Amino acid sequence: xxxxxxxxxxxxxxxxxxxxxxxxxxxxxxxxxxxxxxxxxxxxxxxxxxxxxxxxxxxxxxxxxxxxxxxxxxxxxxxxxxxxxxxxxxxxxxxxxxxxxxxxxxxxxxxxxxxxxxxxxxxxxxxxxxxxxxxxxxxxxxxxxxxxxxxxxxxxxxxxxxxxxxxxxxxxxxxxxxxxxxxxxxxxxxxxxxxxxxxxxxxxxxxxxxxxxxxxxxxxxxxxxxxxxxxxxxxxxxxxxxxxxxxxxxxxxxxxxxxxxxxxxxxxxxxxxxxxxxxxxxxxxxxxxxxxxxxxxxxxxxxxxxxxxxxxxxxxxxxxxxxxxxxxxxxxxxxxxxxxxxxxxxxxxxxxxxxxxxxxxxxxxxxxxxxxxxxxxxxxxxxxxxxxxxxxxxxxxxxxxxxxxxxxxxxxxxxxxxxxxxxxxxxxxxxxxxxxxxxxxxxxxxxxxxxxxxxxxxxxxxxxxxxxxxxxxxxxxxxxxxxxxxxxxxxxxxxxxxxxxxxxxxxxxxxxxxxxxxxxxxxxxxxxxxxxxxxxxxxxxxxxxxxxxxxxxxxxxxxxxxxxxxxxxxxxxxxxxxxxxxxxxxxxxxxxxxxxxxxxxxxxxxxxxxxxxxxxxxxxxxxxxxxxxxxxxxxxxxxxxxxxxxxxxxxxxxxxxxxxxxxxxxxxxxxxxxxxxxxxxxxxxxxxxxxxxxxxxxxxxxxxxxxxxxxxxxxxxxxxxxxxxxxxxxxxxxxxxxxxxxxxxxxxxxxx
Amino acid sequence: xxxxxxxxxxxxxxxxxxxxxxxxxxxxxxxxxxxxxxxxxxxxxxxxxxxxxxxxxxxxxxxxxxxxxxxxxxxxxxxxxxxxxxxxxxxxxxxxxxxxxxxxxxxxxxxxxxxxxxxxxxxxxxxxxxxxxxxxxxxxxxxxxxxxxxxxxxxxxxxxxxxxxxxxxxxxxxxxxxxxxxxxxxxxxxxxxxxxx
Numbered sequence: 001x002x003x004x005x006x007x008x009x010x011x012x013x014x015x016x017x018x019x020x021x022x023x024x025x026x027x028x029x030x031x032x033x034x035x036x037x038x039x040x041x042x043x044x045x046x047x048x049x050x051x052x053x054x055x056x057x058x059x060x061x062x063x064x065x066x067x068x069x070x071x072x073x074x075x076x077x078x079x080x081x082x083x084x085x086x087x088x089x090x091x092x093x094x095x096x097x098x099x100x101x102x103x104x105x106x107x108x109x110x111x112x113x114x115x116x117x118x119x120x121x122x123x124x125x126x127x128x129x130x131x132x133x134x135x136x137x138x139x140x141x142x143x144x145x146x147x148x149x150x151x152x153x154x155x156x157x158x159x160x161x162x163x164x165x166x167x168x169x170x171x172x173x174x175x176x177x178x179x180x181x182x183x184x185x186x187x188x189x190x191x192x193x194x195x196x197x198x199x200x201x202x203x204x205x206x207x208x209x210x211x212x213x214x215x216x217x218x219x220x221x222x223x224x225x226x227x228x229x230x231x232x233x234x235x236x237x238x239x240x241x242x243x244x245x246x247x248x249x250x251x252x253x254x255x256x257x258x259x260x261x262x263x264x265x266x267x268x269x270x271x272x273x274x275x276x277x278x279x280x281x282x283x284x285x286x287x288x289x290x291x292x293x294x295x296x297x298x299x300x301x302x303x304x305x306x307x308x309x310x311x312x313x314x315x316x317x318x319x320x321x322x323x324x325x326x327x328x329x330x331x332x333x334x335x336x337x338x339x340x341x342x343x344x345x346x347x348x349x350x351x352x353x354x355x356x357x358x359x360x361x362x363x364x365x366x367x368x369x370x371x372x373x374x375x376x377x378x379x380x381x382x383x384x385x386x387x388x389x390x391x392x393x394x395x396x397x398x399x400x401x402x403x404x405x406x407x408x409x410x411x412x413x414x415x416x417x418x419x420x421x422x423x424x425x426x427x428x429x430x431x432x433x434x435x436x437x438x439x440x441x442x443x444x445x446x447x448x449x450x451x452x453x454x455x456x457x458x459x460x461x462x463x464x465x466x467x468x469x470x471x472x473x474x475x476x477x478x479x480x481x482x483x484x485x486x487x488x489x490x491x492x493x494x495x496x497x498x499x500x501x502x503x504x505x506x507x508x509x510x511x512x513x514x515x516x517x518x519x520x521x522x523x524x525x526x527x528x529x530x531x532x533x534x535x536x537x538x539x540x541x542x543x544x545x546x547x548x549x550x551x552x553x554x555x556x557x558x559x560x561x562x563x564x565x566x567x568x569x570x571x572x573x574x575x576x577x578x579x580x581x582x583x584x585x586x587x588x589x590x591x592x593x594x595x596x597x598x599x600x601x602x603x604x605x606x607x608x609x610x611x612x613x614x615x616x617x618x619x620x621x622x623x624x625x626x627x628x629x630x631x632x633x634x635x636x637x638x639x640x641x642x643x644x645x646x647x648x649x650x651x652x653x654x655x656x657x658x659x660x661x662x663x664x665x666x667x668x669x670x671x672x673x674x675x676x677x678x679x680x681x682x683x684x685x686x687x688x689x690x691x692x693x694x695x696x697x698x699x700x701x702x703x704x705x706x707x708x709x710x711x712x713x714x715x716x717x718x719x720x721x722x723x724x725x726x727x728x729x730x731x732x733x734x735x736x737x738x739x740x741x742x743x744x745x746x747x748x749x750x751x752x
Numbered sequence: 753x754x755x756x757x758x759x760x761x762x763x764x765x766x767x768x769x770x771x772x773x774x775x776x777x778x779x780x781x782x783x784x785x786x787x788x789x790x791x792x793x794x795x796x797x798x799x800x801x802x803x804x805x806x807x808x809x810x811x812x813x814x815x816x817x818x819x820x821x822x823x824x825x826x827x828x829x830x831x832x833x834x835x836x837x838x839x840x841x842x843x844x845x846x847x848x849x850x851x852x853x854x855x856x857x858x859x860x861x862x863x864x865x866x867x868x869x870x871x872x873x874x875x876x877x878x879x880x881x882x883x884x885x886x887x888x889x890x891x892x893x894x895x896x897x898x899x900x901x902x903x904x905x906x907x908x909x910x911x912x913x914x915x916x917x918x919x920x921x922x923x924x925x926x927x928x929x930x931x932x933x934x935x936x937x938x939x940x941x942x943x944x945x946x947x948x949x
Contacts, residue, residue, distance in 0.1 A: 191846030528831035591828040669835040
């Protein structure tokens with residue numbers, strides 16, 4: 001979010017943005033109820049305010065267009081003109097042009113207006129033509145008549161609209177605030193919660209003090225008794241009594257203070273928790289902010305496919321996390337288009353079926369059991385399961401026999417498949433068979449689910465279940481290589497503890513069985529490129545991840561427990577950290593990293609494919625032991641990689657591979673190699689860049705690097721050596737002994 | 753002249769340095785230090801320098817660079833980023849900051865001689881430097897305090913250091929029996945920024 005603009009032009013754009021949104025919405029109302037004078041009046045006001053604002057900042061072309069719009073509404077109000085679809089189309093395009101103007105970067109406005117001059121002219125004259133058709137001869141007010149009062153009115157209304165930015169049912173006051181500042185406030189509120197816990201340990205220390213005082217008091221009592229028995233003099237007796245009185249007073253005092261402090265701590269902690277909760281809710285926006293323009297989309301799609309449909313939205317005030325709202329726009333858009341294109345029938349067909357001519361698409365949002373539930377339904381034809389079955393068989397997704405036995409739910413699942421469509425002909429908006437696939441993927445990516453139900457002849461329902469926020473997730477805290485990590489709960493299949501007897505091994509790969517299925521075991525520290533954990537557990541704590549195809553058991557040091565956490569994005573400067581999606585703070589303020597499960601599964605695939613995976617038992621030794629020198633081969637060609645690997649392994653070297661410069665750079669920083677052999681031309685990071693990175697790194701600087709390239713010109717060779725490579729070899733040389741000889745020259749024989 | 757922690761008039765630019773509670777024994781050791789007569793030097797147009805120790809080396813950074821000093825807390829390593837200057841992430845006032853190792857950057861490998869456990873008065877800290885989006889945290893083994901010096905007091909680095917420390921040092925400030933390497937802020941920032949990606 002940016003801060004409020006301070007220039008006049010910027011203010012105009014803010015106003016243009018909100019007024020065009022209002023125009024859009026009201027124009028759709030107008031289409032439905034062309035005679036509604038309150039709608040026309042609202043439209044007239046919007047066009048009028050915008051005209052005044054455009055005049056203040058001196059944008060003549062915009063003044064002209066808004067003036068034409070205003071005249072149209074004046075004519076409509078006087079019943080000189082009856083709005084119809086053609087008119088609404090023209091008005092909507094004008095509103096679009098103005099909305100576009102609102103989004104042009106401020107510095108480029110004049111240039112943009114110059115290049116879009118004709119567009120403005122066309123739109124204005126189109127509107128003028130509508131007004132001057134024979135059926136209507138509106139009196140167009142002259143400029144002079146209306147100019148004078150305009151300025152003050154416009155100035156007033158522009159102030160007003162700045163405050164009420166969103167023309168929706170929510171008329172709460174909104175302020176703009178720097179997003180980074182907001183994040184900072186949330187972080188501080190979180191820190192307060194952590195800090196407030198410190199008080200409770202202070203209180204327990206005081207409680208100990210109180211117990212000690214009580215013991216002291218008892219000791220005094222027994223001393224008193226002992227003295228009394230010995231019949232001592234009154235002086236000692238008096239001193240003892242005085243002591244006891246003092247002790248009683250101080251104990252009472254301490255008790256009172258302790259109770260007060262305890263009370264204070266409880267209020268404090270509750271207050272901080274509340275502050276934190278409130279702070280995190282500032283990330284929420286009403287649904288209304290995310291669905292602006294949807295009614296327009298439904299209308300336009302309906303128009304272009306020769307249908308009549310309107311959108312009804314309920315639950316506009318439902319608070320939704322801004323990040324989710326943003327991600328949800330695309331999928332909802334797609335579902336609405338689908339509803340109109342696939343669901344709603346053409347008007348005649350609807351009338352024949354005894355339905356109202358105009359189809360109804362509904363979008364409803366609400367909070368339900370701690371989730372956000374969004375429902376998109378239409379009252380169209382639904383899906384005929386018989387036809388769907390036939391379609392599946394025709395397109396060879398399944399056999400006729402299987403299709404006949406599938407339940408409705410199973411059949412509808414096929415709609416998500418990429419490339420599957422029920423539409424014979426693809427249109428601009430739907431029917432290409434990618435829509436639902438993308439919808440389902442997006443919804444799953446934010447940890448949600450989607451369910452389709454169909455009532456043939458009555459309509460379709462899409463029900464989306466989404467988390468309320470992306471910034472607070474449930475996670476499983478585990479310890480990997482001695483440090484805390486978090487797995488998002490939605491991505492975990494199960495967790496379990498395995499004894500040594502539960503683990504089997506095949507071809508050096510460890511696995512265990514889960515029912516009838518075998519699940520491969522991978523040590524988490526190894527995937528993450530971390531040193532092995534200090535202690536070796538007798539029992540293995542395993543987190544099972546993955547999909548049906550690839551399921552892995554991730555072995556962690558231990559499982560710490562499950563709880564809600566606030567997601568903190570990683571510092572932008574770090575770039576993408578492999579296998580990590582974000583970070584969070586534990587209750588005591590210790591940082592923990594949130595595992596990027598998709599990334600992790602890919603890393604495991606790589607680890608397995610490159611043969612670097614080591615069995616659990618030997619895992620600790622494998623990294624450091626060896627006795628064989630370790631070489632990293634970086635090349636984007638599979639063939640070259642394998643040829644080099646075979647050659648080097650035959651000579652006794654331990655070889656690992658990376659498929660491009662970036663992966664090479666990642667590997668080199670974790671792998672403890674004796675030599676790097678790299679290609680030059682590679683995607684993401686070239687060999688030259690890789691060499692430069694290595695040679696600039698104070699720790700890696702002394703690592704020998706050999707470049708192997710097809711380029712054998714002198715300048716290529718010079719470029720490689722200048723970057724810091726220790727040896728430059730041309731490809732084609734490794735059929736002879738050149739490669740091996742060069743390696744031996746650089747790092748010696750394979751044995752240490 | 754050494755300024756006592758509570759009265760440093762630059763406190764407004766380094767607001768969080770002294771926010772932290774003092775560990776036990778810290779005040780005593782400081783009092784002992786202040787009890788000795790202050791060295792005789794002029795204060796006028798002297799530059800304040802924040803002095804800390806890493807391994808056996810005393811280093812100084814312009815006080816304006818220092819953003820916060822906190823107790824040493826857990827530094828979380830980053831997967832696949834185990835070699836180099838980047839150390840991990842540390843929590844400083846509720847915010848996760850990239851934590852770097854100046855020892856790795858400056859090539860300080862030697863262990864402290866006669867410092868640390870034996871001496872008993874070293875309190876490791878996390879120091880955060882920089883502003884806004886350009887911040888780094890790094891652990892130090894000890895913070896000495898803020899001293900003022902005049903550029904003329906600096907002596908040149910020896911030629912043998914030219915390969916390592918000199919890359920980041922503007923000069924050496926003799927301070928009693930200590931020699932403090934004054935770090936070049938812009939060069940340091942440059943190198944740290946590059947170390948993150």
